[in-house]
Amino acid sequence: MAGEQEAWRAERARAVEARAAAAERAAAAESARAQELIDGFVAEAGRRGVAPEPLVAPGPGGRGRYRTGLVGWYLTRSRVVAVDTDGRYYVLRAGGGLRERLTGTTVAPSDPPLVVGRGARDGEQADLADLLRRRLQE
Structure with a gap:
């Protein structure tokens, strides 16, 4: 009986690892497709x-608004999602401290999604391709 439980646990662990690896591959593929869209946008904007x-x-x-030292284009009306001139994708947020107010904040780029806002609490989401297209038309 103990051997069967051990085998079951090992099989479950392998299944969980396989699903996690598949999810990572899917996320990487999505980000690669999204990055292609962003690269096209930056070139077309130029x-x-x-x-x-x-x-x-x-x-x-x-x-409040905090300087980032970045230059680029906002993709959403809320001015939270942006792309810089090097084609990096940002979700702009500042911590709100006094030091950031005085010296600016550092925002790290993130992997771009094909659907912006997926899973967000406010429920608003939009296709990245649509946001990029709209920004070019403005």
């Missing part, structure tokens, strides 16, 4: 003369 602007991050609760 051709059309769509000027980038300094990107600022909202503070906690949307209060």
